[in-house]
Amino acid sequence: MRDFRQLSAGKRLPTSVWYCRSRLGVQLGHTGYSAQMNEQGLNPVIDAGLAQQDLFPIREVSRLTGVNAVTLRAWERRHGLIQPTRTDSGHRLYSQADIDDIRRILGWLERGVAVSKVASILARDHGLAGQAGGAAGAWGRWQQQIRQALQRFDLASLDRLFDEVFAACTLDQVFAEVFMPVWHDLAAGHGGYGQASEWLFLDQFLRGRVSTRLQLARAPRSRMVLLAPLPGQCHELELLVTSLTLGSDEVGVTPLASGQPLEELALVCERLTPNVLVLFSHQPPTMELTRRLTRLVAGLECPLLLAGEAAELAQDSLAGSPIACLGAQGSVMRQRLRQFLAGQLDT
Numbered sequence: 001m002r003d004f005r006q007l008s009a010g011k012r013l014p015t016s017v018w019y020c021r022s023r024l025g026v027q028l029g030h031t032g033y034s035a036q037m038n039e040q041g042l043n044p045v046i047d048a049g050l051a052q053q054d055l056f057p058i059r060e061v062s063r064l065t066g067v068n069a070v071t072l073r074a075w076e077r078r079h080g081l082i083q084p085t086r087t088d089s090g091h092r093l094y095s096q097a098d099i100d101d102i103r104r105i106l107g108w109l110e111r112g113v114a115v116s117k118v119a120s121i122l123a124r125d126h127g128l129a130g131q132a133g134g135a136a137g138a139w140g141r142w143q144q145q146i147r148q149a150l151q152r153f154d155l156a157s158l159d160r161l162f163d164e165v166f167a168a169c170t171l172d173q174v175f176a177e178v179f180m181p182v183w184h185d186l187a188a189g190h191g192g193y194g195q196a197s198e199w200l201f202l203d204q205f206l207r208g209r210v211s212t213r214l215q216l217a218r219a220p221r222s223r224m225v226l227l228a229p230l231p232g233q234c235h236e237l238e239l240l241v242t243s244l245t246l247g248s249d250e251v252g253v254t255p256l257a258s259g260q261p262l263e264e265l266a267l268v269c270e271r272l273t274p275n276v277l278v279l280f281s282h283q284p285p286t287m288e289l290t291r292r293l294t295r296l297v298a299g300l301e302c303p304l305l306l307a308g309e310a311a312e313l314a315q316d317s318l319a320g321s322p323i324a325c326l327g328a329q330g331s332v333m334r335q336r337l338r339q340f341l342a343g344q345l346d347t
Contacts, residue, residue, distance in 0.1 A: 176329070
């Protein structure tokens, strides 16, 4: 019997493929799954077998993610976002990686990113994962352990995992590759009963840990960066992680609280006299917001920079403006910030 895990996305499975009878006792043929369903319309034996084989039918993926089958097919046909395995009779089978991508897509859509823009974000993330090689496997195992600890609301295990990951990974990897993917998946809110509580538990834990590290890193620096969220466009944790990411031995970062009025940033900068003001957001700027930013620049006595996915999505529209884009990846943001402060990065 062929192992489904050996099939790459987009390939078709022959109709004659059988699940191992000792495990499933069901044949996959032109008529779909021929076995007795339970009262919810699901077959627990099939579901267990699919989970073992890491492939799921579209109805199960819809149940797990909250995305209906029509939308999943549209994402595949129109945008090329998900490419499930196909049987020769046309049945779609999704891997766990596909499901993870669907949850990432939901996260970006809920942040206001257009579905047409999500493909490039996913491609970038997949490219980074490919460069990571074997490290990606370790990241996945840590993510699974974090999820298990959250299901138990086990603070001691989260503490241990946080210290373990920090000892083994770079700062960027700790958050971008291990903790924040779990946080984003839970924030999407499609995992059913208890997920909201798990997200709040993780969010509170990470805010506490990141705040502690920011306090420990607080000391006079030669350059000062003021970091502010665009109104209503990010969570406190995202801002704190960005503060930690942008800081260095030469650069100190002061984050402002969520809810900071955009129109009063000129006053705050006048009092604090930072070298630069960085605005952070994961949502694409609207025309109205762009006009507000243009008015803000006119009243500032320091340069204005944009960070987060908003910077990636707005690079073309802001080209030639007084606003510089730092990007969304930790290492890229740090490098561009250093270049800007050294006078080597143009807007």
